[in-house]
Amino acid sequence: MDKFTTLTGIAAPLPLINVDTDMIIPKQFLKTIKRSGLGVNLFDEMRYDSDGNEVEDFVLNKPAHRDAKILVSGDNFGCGSSREHAPWAIKDFGISCVIAPSFADIFFNNCFKNGILPIALPQEDVDKLMDDAERGSNAIITVDLESQTITGPDGGEIHFEVDAFKKHCLLNGLDDIGLTLEKVASIDVFEEKAAQARPWV
């Protein structure tokens, strides 16, 4: 997995609540058997018209935000389907950090498996970053995972919380399966005991 240490770049504002994973990557793009190549279809139905032309006023089509590395959005980001195609598409587009007041559970977990840092912040902090994001390349934002800080264009710092284990994995680009297999003895022991206690499983 890609490491996430620090990220400096343009943020794109998407001031909508309940951005669902159908919006992030519509179902017609779930037919792939690969993880890559989904960035071009990120937010497909908002980003393109029915003829496949770019919708000019959609944020990621605007010159100021085409190269965004950070997305700032509203409450309950990533709700709906468990499709990991959503973080795959976000990452493939070039965005590695999503900032919102809250996230849906499955999407939030999926981000960490793909080198994306989802940051939940109080609404007033998100509002401030949303204003910064509106200014495109005139408002570069830096996210530092080690120190858990976001630095805005005016130099102001916002602290954010992140689970210590998830932070460790992201900073070091660790593979979950490899980590778990180090504890395979515990799984063996559990499986044996469970087979005695609940043989019907």
Add this chain to the structure above:
Amino acid sequence: MTGKTLYDKIWDAHVAHEAEDGTCLLYIDRHLVHEVTSPQAFEGLRMAGRKVRAPEKTIAVPDHNVPTTLDREEGIKNEESRIQVEALDTNAKEFGINYYPVDDIRQGIVHIVGPEQGWTLPGMTVVCGDSHTATHGAFGALAHGIGTSEVEHVLATQTLIQKKSKNMKVEITGKLSPGVTAKDITLAVIGKTGTAGGTGYVIEYCGEAIRDLSMEGRMTVCNMAIEGGARAGLIAPDETTFEYVKGRPHAPKGAQWEAALNWWKTLYTDEDAVFDKVVTLKGEDIAPVVTWGTSPEDVLPITGVVPSPEDFTGGKVDAARRSLEYMGLKPGTPLSEVAIDAVFIGSCTNGRIEDLRAAAEIVKGKKIAEGVRGMVVPGSGLVRAQAEEEGLAEIFEAAGFEWRLAGCSMCLAMNPDQLAPGERCASTSNRNFEGRQGFKGRTHLMSPAMAAAAAINGKLTDVREVM
């Protein structure tokens, strides 16, 4: 020491390892797999030279992409869909997991097949790369959706890295009124709590109205726990549960049944257990409901009117404005005057036999309104067979519905079953998101009986008027 909730008990019985910071390896008893979220996971195993740790606990079935038309035998015409289903065929064979291929009568939506075949049992941990895995919580199993990386993790290790969620109780007291169903309960709850109301929690549904539900109804309620943001929804197992499970192909038999039953009977929330959040609804206060917007929290009684953005606060004002524009609705319009173009009866939310019976009861002897197309998609081949045996298929066909083969179909419209732009659908599925049932398609969520009533009248309809 305070008592334990049902969630606490199941959790405690499945912790294989706990780190100092509370990060656990949770052992997974059943892993359900479908074709859309698994190919990258199997490919990951292959590249790392790993095997499936517990193939006997892994069950796969194609459902999202499969055609539901009767010409299915001729194969899947869309090449990408076909490749995805063929990949599952190959992976199931190569890794030696349990499999119900497209031509097996037991094939169907993964969340209908699991319970039907007795794979889902009380007290289990159940996961699947699909958010509606919450369905299995109806059995008192801890069941939730996972992403593809986690699918690979479970395939390789039979565990998930998890931290425990908080406990939330949703109690539905008293009795439901005539015409009110499990779907109305689950939508009414989301209408009250919002789509993020359950985030960070596992919900236990309880109360008289929940106890009174059949297993089918309980599955409908738990299915949409995810739409309320919860990791999982649970209902404590009882005689209704045991009765449903007994005799199913993969349910325990003989002495093992007795042993299992003894443990299952301990799976309830202790009286002195403490919940972190409690929501209570009176059963008699719940009306037949429909959604008006593009979020499952946009729920109103069918007797209501389309709201105005100004009725809301915060980010919901803009969201409501956007929803109303997308849905083509004007504030103040009575919901019962909203004309529809299509009706979809099916999905893992409402594709079980009881759902088809409820819809058939309304439809019997009547015709679909002119200009409305109706589709009934059974949740599994076995549900389809039973509905045919009970004469339900004839009722639907006589009314003008298409009687389809089993699959996810127009719930998410990955196969050709889709709405055209601007088409408005009365749907028994679980999501009314923009584009969910087809590009620019408009979805109103409701119960099977309500969808059937809408089909007959050609507009959203209070089912109590046609009962």
